[in-house]
Amino acid sequence: MKLYAIFGNPVEHSISPTLHNFAFDKLGFDACYTKILVEDGSRLKEIFFHYRLKGVNITVPHKEWAYRLSDEVVGIAAEIEAVNTWYEKNGKIFGYNTDAPGFYESVKEFEFENVLILGAGGTAKAIALYLAQKGFNPHILNRSSQRLEFFREKGFTTFSWQDFSPQRYDLVINTTSAGLKDESLPAPKELLEPILQSAKYAVDVIYNKLTPFLKLAQELGLTYKDGTDMLLYQGILAFEIFTDFRYEKEEIAKYMKQSLKLANYY
Ligand SMILES: NC(=O)c1ccc[n+]([C@@H]2O[C@H](COP(=O)([O-])OP(=O)(O)OC[C@H]3O[C@@H](n4cnc5c(N)ncnc54)[C@H](OP(=O)(O)O)[C@@H]3O)[C@@H](O)[C@H]2O)c1
Known part of the structure; x- marks a missing residue:
């Protein structure tokens, strides 16, 4: 065996x-x-x-x-x-x-071009690099700027909460652990709400849970899925x-x- x-x-x-x-x-x-x-x-x-x-x-x-x-x-x-x-x-x-291709497989059913990734940890790296390999140009938004260095070096457009300038995204992905064990959003509501209002899809990598991020997406009428x-x-x-x-x-x-x-x- x-x-x-x-x-x-x-x-x-x-x-x-x-x-x-x-x-x-x-x-x-x-x-x-x-x-x-x-x-x-x-x-x-x-x-x-x-x-x-x-x-x-x-x-x-x-x-x-x-x-x-x-x-x-x-x-x-x-x-x-x-x-x-x-x-x-x-x-x-x-x-x-297998996290990166696994994620890609899970969103293949959606039609998207512009992608925003919330978070800059290990999962964000995997998803960003895999999406880039597939021809996308995901932007990264993180709470603090320290972890964004990795992404900047690889040529990604990055923002911290302080310097984010609103843009239109089709797909917004939460890769932070906000909402995993608490009820917090991955970014302040005043920042997140306009992003989601103009988006089509929201995906959280946290699984088996309707996180505050997904709840907000649901309220705003987006197509959404957990991890x-x-x-x-x-x-x-x-x-x-x-x-x-x-x-x-x-x-x-x-x-x-x-x-x-x-x-x-x-
Ligand atoms: N579905 C699946 O198969 C699958 C696979 C892999 C991972 N996951 C999930 O992915 C999540 C992230 O894992 P990871 O390994 O990438 O974590 P990680 O490397 O520790 O990164 C965590 C990220 O979340 C941000 N963050 C943490 N708490 C936050 C909060 N309250 N508000 C805003 N941002 C916050 C951190 O921002 P700072 O840089 O500012 O600290 C950092 O960018 C976990 O929940 C894990 O369970 C799911």
Whole structure:
């Protein structure tokens, strides 16, 4: 039997074991996926080999450590400098980022050109770089200016709350953790409301919750969604990697969606 896990801190809330175990079972793949609390990110590799794991997902706050400790970084993860999926092959750890393509998959149904990303953390980096690779030019708006340096160096247009000049966006994405454990908006209401009033779509990466950001979007009549689809699609991509691409994406999606329904995520 092959063993898989999610590394994070905290990790007890993660739905990933449910998604992967359900699909392993339905597809007849002899494997089990569990949660492992990791406090010290520098020990990720040691823990991975200690438990003889075949693959892991890595979540907050260890994605940068996972990037640094990968033997080989594959695809967009190298540019993002953050890894959320490890797969072991012949004793070597291959690192991927499935958050970014997972997010893109989740908004493919929308028709948009101009994008505003709220927040400048790890998730914002992943989404901004992936959208740029797909030909978009997302603008970044963050509470403070410190984290905007990374984006400016890469040529993105950036704003802090203090220097934002209102523009028209089709799609507004909340990548901040505002609303995750509190009821705060990702930016002051007087700044956010005019942005949303002229937008078409609002997406929050926080999942299984109607955040204050999404509530405001709902009140203003926008099409909106939370981060459940992003979670689903990053999981499907990780599953493909974990099983060496032996199953059809549609089949994995079918079972993972079923497991989310059973867990009341849909
Ligand atoms: N759906 C999925 O599959 C999925 C995947 C990955 C992540 N996520 C979610 O994405 C969120 C962000 O994760 P991350 O790793 O990118 O976090 P991070 O690197 O810690 O970045 C957090 C960002 O949020 C901003 N922020 C925090 N609290 C705020 C507040 N009260 N008001 C305004 N801005 C605030 C910070 O601004 P400052 O720079 O000013 O501090 C920073 O830009 C988390 O909720 C995580 O659960 C979801």
